[in-house]
Amino acid sequence: MNNKILELKHVTKRFGGIVAVNDCSLHVDNATIVGIIGPNGSGKTTLLNLINGIYKPDSGEIIFKGRIINGLSPSSIASLGIGRTFQIPRVFKKLTVLENLLVPTVYSNADHSEFLMKAKSLLRFFGLDHLANYYASELSGGQQKLVELARALMMDPSLLLLDEPTAGIHPDLKDKLLHYFSQLKLRGISIVIVSHDTHSVMKVCDKIIVMSSGSIICEGLPRDVTSNPKVIEAYLGGA
Amino acid sequence: MIGLKVSHIVIFIVSITILSSIPIFLSEFTLHLLFILFIYITLAQAFNMLAGFCGYLSLGHVAYYGIGMYITAVLVRFGQPLSIACFCSAASAGVFGLVVSLPLFRLRGASFALGTLAISTFMHTLFSQEWLGLGGSAGLVLRIPYSYGKIPFYFASFIAAVLVTLITKLIRHSRFGLALLSIREDEDVAEVLGVKTLKEKLKIIWLSAFFTGLCGGIMALYMGHICPDNAFPLTISLQMQFMSILGGLGTVIGPIVGAVTLVGLDSLITFTIRELNTFFYALIILLTMIFMPDGIWGTFVEYRRKRVLKSNNHRKEGGSQ
Numbered sequence: 357m358n359n360k361i362l363e364l365k366h367v368t369k370r371f372g373g374i375v376a377v378n379d380c381s382l383h384v385d386n387a388t389i390v391g392i393i394g395p396n397g398s399g400k401t402t403l404l405n406l407i408n409g410i411y412k413p414d415s416g417e418i419i420f421k422g423r424i425i426n427g428l429s430p431s432s433i434a435s436l437g438i439g440r441t442f443q444i445p446r447v448f449k450k451l452t453v454l455e456n457l458l459v460p461t462v463y464s465n466a467d468h469s470e471f472l473m474k475a476k477s478l479l480r481f482f483g484l485d486h487l488a489n490y491y492a493s494e495l496s497g498g499q500q501k502l503v504e505l506a507r508a509l510m511m512d513p514s515l516l517l518l519d520e521p522t523a524g525i526h527p528d529l530k531d532k533l534l535h536y537f538s539q540l541k542l543r544g545i546s547i548v549i550v551s552h553d554t555h556s557v558m559k560v561c562d563k564i565i566v567m568s569s570g571s572i573i574c575e576g577l578p579r580d581v582t583s584n585p586k587v588i589e590a591y592l593g594g595a
Numbered sequence: 596m597i598g599l600k601v602s603h604i605v606i607f608i609v610s611i612t613i614l615s616s617i618p619i620f621l622s623e624f625t626l627h628l629l630f631i632l633f634i635y636i637t638l639a640q641a642f643n644m645l646a647g648f649c650g651y652l653s654l655g656h657v658a659y660y661g662i663g664m665y666i667t668a669v670l671v672r673f674g675q676p677l678s679i680a681c682f683c684s685a686a687s688a689g690v691f692g693l694v695v696s697l698p699l700f701r702l703r704g705a706s707f708a709l710g711t712l713a714i715s716t717f718m719h720t721l722f723s724q725e726w727l728g729l730g731g732s733a734g735l736v737l738r739i740p741y742s743y744g745k746i747p748f749y750f751a752s753f754i755a756a757v758l759v760t761l762i763t764k765l766i767r768h769s770r771f772g773l774a775l776l777s778i779r780e781d782e783d784v785a786e787v788l789g790v791k792t793l794k795e796k797l798k799i800i801w802l803s804a805f806f807t808g809l810c811g812g813i814m815a816l817y818m819g820h821i822c823p824d825n826a827f828p829l830t831i832s833l834q835m836q837f838m839s840i841l842g843g844l845g846t847v848i849g850p851i852v853g854a855v856t857l858v859g860l861d862s863l864i865t866f867t868i869r870e871l872n873t874f875f876y877a878l879i880i881l882l883t884m885i886f887m888p889d890g891i892w893g894t895f896v897e898y899r900r901k902r903v904l905k906s907n908n909h910r911k912e913g914g915s916q
Contacts, residue, residue: 408787434789448780451773459777460788462770486911489904511789 367416376402378570389547391557394567400550409433439513445500449493460511478506498524516547626745633752639838639850640759641806647844650779655715659688659804661826663811668821681812688808689801696800719827734822843893
């Protein structure tokens with residue numbers, strides 16, 4: 357049985373003369389956490405944008421649950437079960453925190469009160485329940501980050517793409533969040549984490565992918581990756 | 596999900612009862628003023644549906660108004676009943692809105708606004724052509740029996756205003772409304788969260804153009820003369836913006852407040868300093884934007900929201916002590 361939930365085959369994306377993602381191939385197994393690390397400008401966020409349809413790849417294939425999803429709109433890809441958060445929180449600023457969480461449920465036929473309960477329980481988990489009726493713009497950057505994550509979870513995704521999920525979060529909450537990612541994994545959700553916070557990523561990820569200048573330079577278990585000479589060179593420079 | 600309170604329903608029913616029973620006691624002038632007010636409310640709400648809920652500011656909504664006028668005129672000339680003519684003109688304006696918006700919705704912000712302005716200018720030029728058989732610049736004259744008086748127009752505009760306000764209220768508190776608001780806030784993120792943005796935008800433009808066209812249809816019958824200058828005047832688009840922004844974009848009551856303000860100002864200025872009316876409109880909108888960026892009603896809603904949050908916090912703090 358195919359255990360891969362997501363597979364990228366030779367994916368390339370160019371912006372004019374710049375190759376942002378260069379012939380990348382990778383896969384994410386069911387119920388695993390994969391970390392993508394790399395220096396600034398290495399193409400990590402572009403890779404996430406390609407997976408959830410914001411950008412279309414110039415070549416290559418993106419396969420989700422055995423189906424090629426290249427060329428599908430972001431909304432169609434979302435409805436297949438891919439949730440996403442952004443590097444800089446992109447909450448709906450003039451909507452309340454609760455309304456933010458309810459947006460992914462607009463096409464659901466299920467009872468509204470069910471979603472309301474689910475949204476409230478997520479807010480409680482993230483310690484945001486007292487802010488439910490505030491505009492998202494009235495929250496701090498870290499809180500907005502959590503609203504984004506809770507909003508993505510409202511979609512019941514089978515794959516979560518998280519861009520810098522721990523940036524700007526209180527250290528106590530960071531540990532709670534990392535533990536929550538492990539719980540999500542146990543519930544069968546696969547997670548791709550793009551992060552500069554390598555220490556946190558190493559704690560929870562089953563596999564690490566290292567990118568540099570748009571290419572994947574190394575892939576493997578966290579402990580193997582950190583000692584890889586290519587990775588050290590990418591982070592410290594080739595001098 | 597509809598957030599209707601009993602007090603709101605009571606106010607609504609009492610207002611409807613009063614407004615539907617008073618016309619026989621009113622003078623022709625008052626009937627005219629109220630007719631204009633209801634038309635303005637309908638126009639402002641129609642504009643608000645797209646700009647306030649979806650975030651797309653249109654400078655060319657008058658195109659739908661003009662389409663409504665001309666289609667009504669043509670249908671009445673072909674002997675269709677007035678009500679059927681009005682409804683068909685509204686539906687046609689809606690379809691026209693869908694057709695022109697399909698390419699226009701690829702644009703955003705100022706580009707979208709300019710695109711809609713271009714459409715309305717194009718329509719003015721098109722309907723000025725003699726070969727179209729619609730009277731060219733001179734336009735068409737409709738012969739509506741004078742015995743009708745103003746009361747049927749009062750009721751037609753009244754029904755349109757009530758209907759559009761009810762629909763706006765339903766949208767605001769529906770999942771459809773939430774999808775629209777998410778588009779207004781950040782269209783790309785809404786799409787990533789599964790909102791089919793183009794589909795939702797097309798639905799709302801149809802509704803918005805429908806009610807704008809309906810106003811055009813009713814006005815065609817009221818004025819009896821339809822020409823490019825009164826079917827596609829830029830002032831209609833500007834007034835729609837003025838009322839919605841002044842009252843409060845994205846609120847249900849705001850456009851009504853804006854329409855009442857505009858009719859009040861219109862009357863005041865007409866009887867005092869007529870030559871300076873555009874100057875006063877500009878001044879008022881400028882002051883509103885500076886001191887009340889959320890509009891009159893929007894500012895009130897914001898004040899009330901903050902007060903409720905504050906009192907909730909006090910209550911929680913009191914409870915925890």
